[in-house]
Amino acid sequence: MAADALTEPQAEPSFYDIEDSHHHEAGGSTLLGFWIYLMSDALIFATLFATYGVLSSAYAGGPSPREIFELPLVAVNTALLLTSSITYGFAMIAMQEGKLRGTQLWLVVTGLLGIGFVGIELYEFANLIHEGATPQTSAFLSAFFTLVATHGLHVTFGILWLGVMLVQLGQRGLHPENQRRLMCLSMFWHFLDVVWIGVFTFVYLLGVLR
Amino acid sequence: MNDATQHLDDHGDGPGHFTRRGYLIGFLLSVVLTAVPFWLVMTGALHDAQTTAIVIIAFAVVQILVHTVCFLHVNTRGEGGWTLMAYAFTAVIVLIVIAGSLWIMYHLNSNMMPMPSAETSAQP
Numbered sequence: 001m002a003a004d005a006l007t008e009p010q011a012e013p014s015f016y017d018i019e020d021s022h023h024h025e026a027g028g029s030t031l032l033g034f035w036i037y038l039m040s041d042a043l044i045f046a047t048l049f050a051t052y053g054v055l056s057s058a059y060a061g062g063p064s065p066r067e068i069f070e071l072p073l074v075a076v077n078t079a080l081l082l083t084s085s086i087t088y089g090f091a092m093i094a095m096q097e098g099k100l101r102g103t104q105l106w107l108v109v110t111g112l113l114g115i116g117f118v119g120i121e122l123y124e125f126a127n128l129i130h131e132g133a134t135p136q137t138s139a140f141l142s143a144f145f146t147l148v149a150t151h152g153l154h155v156t157f158g159i160l161w162l163g164v165m166l167v168q169l170g171q172r173g174l175h176p177e178n179q180r181r182l183m184c185l186s187m188f189w190h191f192l193d194v195v196w197i198g199v200f201t202f203v204y205l206l207g208v209l210r
Numbered sequence: 211m212n213d214a215t216q217h218l219d220d221h222g223d224g225p226g227h228f229t230r231r232g233y234l235i236g237f238l239l240s241v242v243l244t245a246v247p248f249w250l251v252m253t254g255a256l257h258d259a260q261t262t263a264i265v266i267i268a269f270a271v272v273q274i275l276v277h278t279v280c281f282l283h284v285n286t287r288g289e290g291g292w293t294l295m296a297y298a299f300t301a302v303i304v305l306i307v308i309a310g311s312l313w314i315m316y317h318l319n320s321n322m323m324p325m326p327s328a329e330t331s332a333q334p
Contacts, residue, residue, distance in 0.1 A: 031289070032289045032292055032293065035289075035296060036296055039296050039297065039299070039300040042304055043303060043304065043307070046303070046307040046308055047307060049308055050307050050308045050310075050311035050312065053311065053312045054311055054312060054316075071248065071251065071252050072252075075248050075252075078244055078248075079244075082237070082241065082244060085236075085237070085240075085277075086234070086236075086237040089228065089230075089233035089236075089237075089281065090230070093228055093229075093230050093233070190277060190282050191282065193277060193281065194274055194278065194282070197244075197270050197273050197274050197277065198270065198274070200244075201247065201266055201269075201270035202267075205247055205251045205266050206266070208251055209259050209263055209266075210259070
């Protein structure tokens, strides 16, 4: 069967013509595929949120959220991540306008804000562990560290991806493949921001309220 | 710059349709939608934990929608509607997973046979 196909003359041009006329369809399927990956990632976060929700009052004699969460720190972190969303948006607009310098500049700003976010989160974790609120202390803290650290790990990988994209942009400029990659990273970055809305509302604000 | 850049400008139907105005509107809305819940919780302005909880959850839902529309650019036209379809499907599953887990585990907890405290503390 395969041999037949090879000998047939019309089997020869059976490739997808992505370069000449169908840029958007080639990029489109990647973007949709990446979107579906993000949706599956949302399900991971949903299970972690559900776990946290179930265990959020299982203190096992350990500290309660009100005793350990520092809302000003969380507010700063939220501000950093929110701002990084709009700076990434500006990078995308610069990309749309074909401005390589502008894209790189805004990506660097976004990356720095992301690093600030992860830094503050690590500082918070270090403080908690120093105070004895380790993941081993109670089911509440296990669920808390798992949920928040999974988000933090996503942001860390987003920053790594940003760094890779900066190298790519420096070497090759704004060619269609890089534009497609930047759009995937855009979705990833904004998706993480959406997850963070859930984290600061359901973990921090409702935790302190309880 | 090149034709691919051009195509992003031409086609308003794909995910490549970004405007500075859209991002700014999204950003301003999300700043308000973030600041108000933090302010409510940190100052205790509503004096009632339950009301505050309902209000900040409502703000979170609205903010997630704002981010979805303004930053993630989910609309009925993107990818022929498949982005929105996948998003809606995921939202339903996420709600089922979270609400279902909380509901089941809450009732499981409250319907447990009360155990003598000696036995409880013997549990690992």
